[in-house]
Amino acid sequence: MGTWRRAFLGIVALLAAVSLAKVLSSYAADIRQARARIATGAAIVRTPCGPIQYAVAGEGPPVLVIHGAGGGFDQGLDIGAPLVRAGFQVIAVSRFGYLGTPLPADASAAAQARAHACLLDALGIRGAAVIGASAGAPSAIQFALLFPERAQRLVLLVPASYAPRPGGAPSVETPEGVPLLFDTALRSDFLFWAAMQVAPDFMIRAILGTPPEVVHAASADEQARVARMLEHVLPVMPRRLGLENDAAVTSSLGPDAFEKILVPTLAVSARDDLYGTAAAARYAADHVRNASLVVYPSGGHLLVGHEREETAEIVAFLNARS
Numbered sequence: 001m002g003t004w005r006r007a008f009l010g011i012v013a014l015l016a017a018v019s020l021a022k023v024l025s026s027y028a029a030d031i032r033q034a035r036a037r038i039a040t041g042a043a044i045v046r047t048p049c050g051p052i053q054y055a056v057a058g059e060g061p062p063v064l065v066i067h068g069a070g071g072g073f074d075q076g077l078d079i080g081a082p083l084v085r086a087g088f089q090v091i092a093v094s095r096f097g098y099l100g101t102p103l104p105a106d107a108s109a110a111a112q113a114r115a116h117a118c119l120l121d122a123l124g125i126r127g128a129a130v131i132g133a134s135a136g137a138p139s140a141i142q143f144a145l146l147f148p149e150r151a152q153r154l155v156l157l158v159p160a161s162y163a164p165r166p167g168g169a170p171s172v173e174t175p176e177g178v179p180l181l182f183d184t185a186l187r188s189d190f191l192f193w194a195a196m197q198v199a200p201d202f203m204i205r206a207i208l209g210t211p212p213e214v215v216h217a218a219s220a221d222e223q224a225r226v227a228r229m230l231e232h233v234l235p236v237m238p239r240r241l242g243l244e245n246d247a248a249v250t251s252s253l254g255p256d257a258f259e260k261i262l263v264p265t266l267a268v269s270a271r272d273d274l275y276g277t278a279a280a281a282r283y284a285a286d287h288v289r290n291a292s293l294v295v296y297p298s299g300g301h302l303l304v305g306h307e308r309e310e311t312a313e314i315v316a317f318l319n320a321r322s
Contacts, residue, residue, distance in 0.1 A: 030231075034234040038235070042055040045122045054119055055074075057084045063083055064130045096112055098238070103241040109142045129152045130143055131314070137161045144265075160246075160277060178206050186240070186243060188236070189234060266292050267288075269303075273301045282295065
């Protein structure tokens with residue numbers, strides 16, 4: 001009996017080792033691909049504001065795309081891809097602490113806005129439309145305030161910006177599970193990858209701020225877009241300092257001087273965005289003099305099911321003459 005028991009346990013251990021080997025092999029292939037993706041397609045320019053990583057795609061009127069939390073130039077390119085197809089030139093920047101752009105001592109939204117201006121100077125671009133997505137909105141707003149002559153148009157896309165909350169709560173809501181992930185999966189490439197494999201719906205809700213049921217009901221193309229956005233958070237570690245800085249900036253947002261923004265502005269969100277950006281979009285639209293508001297009834301933080309409508313709205317806004 002003892003011999004059979006030892007043999008059985010040996011088989012179990014062998015199967016576990018084989019399974020672990022398959023998991024580690026799959027992870028190694030995926031993280032290698034993720035690292036290769038961010039190793040190409042971007043450049044680093046030395047500016048008076050420090051080194052700044054960026055990528056350029058397309059030809060036409062310039063649009064500075066400022067990525068959200070967990071992003072970098074690669075997320076900016078993902079966000080800007082429909083605009084490239086619509087005839088715009090997308091300048092995708094890596095913000096402070098993301099990928100190839102270091103985190104300076106002053107990493108405030110205003111300092112980041114000045115770095116955006118330094119990047120445009122280095123590229124010989126005087127003025128550009130600006131899209132601030134999610135946690136990219138604070139520096140986009142500051143850019144419009146500090147450089148009104150350079151910001152041709154301002155798009156606040158699911159903006160992590162100020163909105164008054166009951167009891168003085170932070171403007172940006174935190175989906176359930178984010179604090180746990182911030183202390184675990186967002187500190188490890190392997191743990192983040194493993195969480196995507198084991199609990200994709202949880203990651204869609206907590207990281208992407210989008211109800212999973214909305215994704216399940218979406219088209220195959222939209223489901224693929226969501227999966228790509230989640231996958232492109234990898235590798236996490238070169239984004240960690242930026243994530244920490246974003247958490248500090250967005251948890252202490254004050255009322256920006258929206259009334260002083262003179263540039264035409266478009267704010268876009270969805271009512272079921274789990275980061276609560278619909279309130280921020282409405283607040284911005286109510287306080288910017290020349291602002292329009294689009295709030296979809298559903299779609300979450302990624303505006304799932306509305307990519308074509310969203311793109312059409314933004315393209316029409318960017319092409320408008322008034």
